[in-house]
Amino acid sequence: MLGFILLLAGAAQAPASAPPTSYGAGTANCATAWARDNAPISFVWTQGFWSALNASSGSGGSVADFSVIIERVRLDCTENPSQTLAQSVANTHRRMR
Secondary structure, three states: OHHHHHHHHHHOOOOOOOOOOOOOHHHOEHHHHOOOOOHHHHHHHHHHHHHHHHHHHOOOOOOOOHHHHHHHHHHHHHHOOOOEHHHHHHHHHHHHO
16 A cells, blocks of 8 residues: 555656757758758758747848848857857857847
8 A cells, every 4th residue: 555655756747947958950050950961951940940940039130131031040059169059059049039
């Protein structure tokens, strides 16, 4: 009986918080994301993620020229090559709002 009670007590504990599972080009580090073979997919991924950030923040953004956005994301990646593309895009988006 005691074993059953301990089993129930263990089941009632909240599960450990795990980081969200991520997939896709945004999970690549900046050094890899903008390498020659990966640049086209990183460009497209950045467009989609940037649009999602605009939609979720309720802002349309102040920069209409996407080449400026890409230039700034690439600059952020150059300065922080170990961060992920997603982090770089989010940081750049936050700075450009």
